[in-house]
Amino acid sequence: MDVGTIAQLTESFVFWRVSTGGPGLPNEGTPWVSAMPVWHTHLSEEEVWKVVMFIYDYSGYQPRVTTVVAAEK
DSSP states (O other): OOOHHHHSOHHHHHHHHHHHOOOTTTGGGOOOSSSOOOTTTTHHHHHHHHHHHHHHHTTTOOOOOOOOOOOOO
């Protein structure tokens, strides 16, 4: 994963990508189709989260936070 890309992604999306890997994604998955293996069959959920947090730490970025704007009454 490009370190510039990681800043644009939420941690839940990175978790999903690490868990599911890249092969076999539908055409809508482009440009995310890759040779990255499926990891959820080899790693526990906790281990996948550790990988995700390592990716953010290594890249120097923090997970993107989605802000919710309250509707005016």
